[in-house]
Amino acid sequence: MGITVKFFASVREAVGASSEAMALPDGVTTVGALRAHLAARGDNWQQALGHPALRMAHNQVMCGADAALADGAEVAFFPPVTGG
Numbered sequence: 001m002g003i004t005v006k007f008f009a010s011v012r013e014a015v016g017a018s019s020e021a022m023a024l025p026d027g028v029t030t031v032g033a034l035r036a037h038l039a040a041r042g043d044n045w046q047q048a049l050g051h052p053a054l055r056m057a058h059n060q061v062m063c064g065a066d067a068a069l070a071d072g073a074e075v076a077f078f079p080p081v082t083g084g
Contacts, residue, residue, distance in 0.1 A: 002021065002022065002023050002024070002071060002072065003021075003022060003024060003034075003069060003071070003072065003073045003074065003075060004019060004020070004021050004022075004073075004074045004075070005019065005020045005021075005022060005034070005038070005074075005075050005076075005077070006018065006019045006074065006075070006076040006077070007019065007020075007048075007076075007077055007078070008076060008077070008078035008079075009078055009079050010048070010079045011048045011049065011054075011077050011078055011079055014044050014045075014047060014048035015038075015044060015045055015048050016044075024069065025037065028069070029068060029069055030065060030066055030067060030068055030069060031056050031058055031063055031064070031065055031066075031067040031069065031075055032064075032065025032066060032067075034069065034075060035049050035054070035056065035065065035077070048077075049077060051079065051080075053079075053080040054077060054078075054079065054080070055077070055078050055079065055080060055081070056075070056076065056077055057074075057075070057076040057078075058073060058074070058075055059073055059074055060074065060076075
């Protein structure tokens with residue numbers, strides 16, 4: 001199963017990439033499991049993806065950690081947005 005992962009703003013800066021095409025390892029079936037898998041890559045990944053208010057989208061729709069992944073999906077991670 002393959003997906004595209006996109007990183008925005010400070011998340012993009014921390015991981016050093018704006019997007020990545022990847023095959024999912026066995027057992028990674030939700031957006032939350034993908035987040036944990038990516039965070040395990042190292043300190044900069046953990047810092048970028050470990051924030052409790054991190055925003056996530058699946059196929060351009062905001063979602064929670066329990067959103068199921070499907071082949072060809074697009075997942076995006078971005079920091080919380082503040083206004084003012």
